[in-house]
Amino acid sequence: MSDQAVPRIELLAIPHIPLIQPGDDLPGVVLAAAAAAGIDWRERDVLVLAQKIVSKAEGRLVYLPDVTPSVRALDLAAATGKDPRLVEVILGESAEVLRVRPGLLVVEHRLGFVCANAGVDQSNVAGSDDWALLLPADPDASARRMRDAIRAASGADVAVIVSDSHGRAWRYGTVGVAIGVAGLHPLSDLRGQPDLTGRALQITEVGTADEIAAAAGLAMGQAGEGTPAVLVRGATFAAGEGRLGEILRPRAGDLFR
Amino acid sequence: MSDQAVPRIELLAIPHIPLIQPGDDLPGVVLAAAAAAGIDWRERDVLVLAQKIVSKAEGRLVYLPDVTPSVRALDLAAATGKDPRLVEVILGESAEVLRVRPGLLVVEHRLGFVCANAGVDQSNVAGSDDWALLLPADPDASARRMRDAIRAASGADVAVIVSDSHGRAWRYGTVGVAIGVAGLHPLSDLRGQPDLTGRALQITEVGTADEIAAAAGLAMGQAGEGTPAVLVRGATFAAGEGRLGEILRPRAGDLFR
Numbered sequence: 001m002s003d004q005a006v007p008r009i010e011l012l013a014i015p016h017i018p019l020i021q022p023g024d025d026l027p028g029v030v031l032a033a034a035a036a037a038g039i040d041w042r043e044r045d046v047l048v049l050a051q052k053i054v055s056k057a058e059g060r061l062v063y064l065p066d067v068t069p070s071v072r073a074l075d076l077a078a079a080t081g082k083d084p085r086l087v088e089v090i091l092g093e094s095a096e097v098l099r100v101r102p103g104l105l106v107v108e109h110r111l112g113f114v115c116a117n118a119g120v121d122q123s124n125v126a127g128s129d130d131w132a133l134l135l136p137a138d139p140d141a142s143a144r145r146m147r148d149a150i151r152a153a154s155g156a157d158v159a160v161i162v163s164d165s166h167g168r169a170w171r172y173g174t175v176g177v178a179i180g181v182a183g184l185h186p187l188s189d190l191r192g193q194p195d196l197t198g199r200a201l202q203i204t205e206v207g208t209a210d211e212i213a214a215a216a217g218l219a220m221g222q223a224g225e226g227t228p229a230v231l232v233r234g235a236t237f238a239a240g241e242g243r244l245g246e247i248l249r250p251r252a253g254d255l256f257r
Numbered sequence: 258m259s260d261q262a263v264p265r266i267e268l269l270a271i272p273h274i275p276l277i278q279p280g281d282d283l284p285g286v287v288l289a290a291a292a293a294a295g296i297d298w299r300e301r302d303v304l305v306l307a308q309k310i311v312s313k314a315e316g317r318l319v320y321l322p323d324v325t326p327s328v329r330a331l332d333l334a335a336a337t338g339k340d341p342r343l344v345e346v347i348l349g350e351s352a353e354v355l356r357v358r359p360g361l362l363v364v365e366h367r368l369g370f371v372c373a374n375a376g377v378d379q380s381n382v383a384g385s386d387d388w389a390l391l392l393p394a395d396p397d398a399s400a401r402r403m404r405d406a407i408r409a410a411s412g413a414d415v416a417v418i419v420s421d422s423h424g425r426a427w428r429y430g431t432v433g434v435a436i437g438v439a440g441l442h443p444l445s446d447l448r449g450q451p452d453l454t455g456r457a458l459q460i461t462e463v464g465t466a467d468e469i470a471a472a473a474g475l476a477m478g479q480a481g482e483g484t485p486a487v488l489v490r491g492a493t494f495a496a497g498e499g500r501l502g503e504i505l506r507p508r509a510g511d512l513f514r
Contacts, residue, residue: 003269003296009476011266011491039260099512106512114427165463169426169513170371171504173444173464175471177428187430206422207430208475214432215472218465218492219266234268235475247428255356255363256426256513 009234011219012039013227020228022059027149029057030229039231041156046235047146048216050228051135051164051179052121054142060134062089080105086122089132093118098257111135112248113179115166136162139180140243147182159183159237163213169256176217178209178244185242186210207247208237266491268476269296270484277485279316284406286314287486296488298413303492304403305473307485308392308421308436309378311399317391319346337362343379346389350375355514368392369505370436371514372423393419396437397500404439416440416496420470426513433474435466435501442499443467464504465494 017033020026030049034041069077069084073091077084079100087105091097094107098114107118119135136142143160150158162180167173178186186209216230251257274290277283287306291298326334326341330348334341336357344362348354351364355371364375376392393399400417407415419437424430435443443466473487508514 003294006269006272006294006296008270009268009472011268011472012260012263013265015263037260037263039263101512168464168467170506170511171434171464171467172506173462173467173504175464175468205430206474207425207428207432210425210428210430211432211471211475214468215266215268215475217463217468218472221493236478247430249427249429254427255358 007234009215009232011215012231012233013219013221014039014229014231015227017053017227017229020053020056022056022061024057026053026057027146030146031149031153033229034231041150041154041158042233043157044159044235044237044239045156046159046161046184046212046232046237047150048161048163048176048213048220048230048232049143049146050220051119051139051162052133053228054136054139054162054180055133058136058142060136062132062134064089064130064132076100076105086120086132089134090118090120093120093134096251096257108251109135111139111179112245113166113177115164119164119179135164135179140182141180143180143182157183157239159239161209161213161216163216165217176210176213176215176220178213178247181209181242181244183239183241184209185238185240186244186247188236188238208235209242209244209247212237264491266472266489268472269488269490270476270478271296271486271488272484274310274484274486277310277313279313279318281314283310283314284403287403288406288410290486291488298407298411298415299490300414301416301492301494301496302413303416303418303441303469303489303494304407305418305420305433305470305477305487305489306400306403307477308376308396308419309390310485311393311396311419311437312390315393315399317393319389319391321346321387321389333357333362343377343389346391347375347377350377350391353514365508366392368396368436369502370423370434372421376421376436392421392436397439398437400437400439414440414496416494418466418470418473420473422474433467433470433472433477435470435504438466438499438501440496440498441466442495442497443501443504445493445495465492466499466501466504469494 064085067085069088073088096108099106139162147160165174188206188208321342324342326345330345353365356363396419404417422431445463445465
């Protein structure tokens with residue numbers, strides 16, 4: 001007997017995606033790379049795009065020599081040891097600063113999630129330290145554009161997640177999480193469904209979009225742009241016109257600020 | 258061209274694992290189920306076991322009518338609306354109580370990680386509400402026993418993760434995380450390796466064991482015991498004699514208590 005009969009989820013890293021430059025047609029690049037690799041698009045596939053290529057294609061770059069740090073940025077730069085201009089950029093992307101430590105600013109991003117340094121990245125940008133890369137302006141919208149392009153090219157209804165790597169409150173190491181979604185609800189709500197013994201489940205709201213993003217993170221290669229687009233095939237999720245905000249705890253319900 | 262040439266990670270849910278009872282030989286059950294499904298064991302496979310079947314096989318059940326709640330458990334039961342006997346069991350598994358809210362106790366588990374209700378579960382246990390199921394006594398040791406059994410049966414060096422579903426500080430929904438490991442280090446430390454443009458990476462410690470556990474969570478089915486053993490094939494990780502503790506922030510380095 002062969003294991004080929006066992007149902008499986010597959011994570012396919014779309015090969016040979018070139019380095020993305022500002023203004024590139026990212027959906028076109030990803031569709032071409034998938035086609036060249038013989039990857040077709042199927043109903044209920046999920047495409048996960050690393051934030052970095054989305055942000056670069058959208059030109060979310062800031063030239064640090066053009067940035068004048070505020071007094072607050074200078075203070076936070078002294079406390080963290082960061083470049084004051086970079087801190088100014090981080091503050092511009094933040095709704096609230098939650099923690100300040102050497103090397104680290106933990107913030108609520110203007111998009112509503114909590115992350116380090118507002119997702120602003122100096123690494124791997126245009127071959128220079130003088131640039132900062134911001135997250136996409138509206139990652140749900142970025143995901144929708146990719147989803148629409150796949151549907152236009154193939155006819156298939158494919159969900160799309162824009163992912164980033166986030167640290168966690170109580171564990172070392174980053175894991176992939178969703179920062180934008182299209183074509184799925186990020187949570188799978190199973191509250192009230194009975195378990196195998198007929199007892200009602202207690203805690204059964206699952207962060208499916210984040211599990212998919214974490215799975216894709218395994219396939220992305222850990223140096224960032226190696227394989228920034230991963231197709232997840234066979235996962236179960238709640239299809240629909242979801243928004244990332246559905247998975248974010250509102251400030252009032254947050255026990256850990 | 259076919260996509261079969263594209264490198265992939267596969268998540269295989271081992272089918273037809275029976276309901277586990279206290280005292281069952283879990284490694285034997287999983288090996289038999291894999292063999293019946295034609296699943297072989299290969300070097301660098303990772304087997305992910307849901308905590309619930311490990312705990313059940315190890316008989317980690319407490320009969321609540323035998324539990325006498327302490328004064329502290331009575332107070333916390335009043336604050337949370339939980340059964341005082343269940344709260345007593347939770348306290349016995351906890352090193353520190355971090356947050357108390359209706360329906361919720363967030364604790365540092367005696368094993369060092371932060372989670373809700375110390376991982377103590379009333380759902381799906383022996384068909385009755387009178388039992389509580391604790392986490393395995395030593396999940397790293399549970400994982401090692403499974404790993405040793407696979408090696409003895411097949412000769413293959415397979416890593417094992419015991420997983421649970423945890424909530425997150427700032428997001429709704431649970432995701433799979435590792436609570437025990439064998440044959441791998443939970444973190445992949447890439448600090449100092451250059452990125453694609455030659456710039457040294459800043460944050461490159463990846464929570465690989467948690468990404469693997471989250472990926473397996475996708476394949477486990479969300480009602481718990483549907484498919485509690487998932488084989489992850491093709492993932493890159495740091496092989497070695499790791500411990501879960503390597504991924505846990507020590508209390509002193511924790512910004513969010």
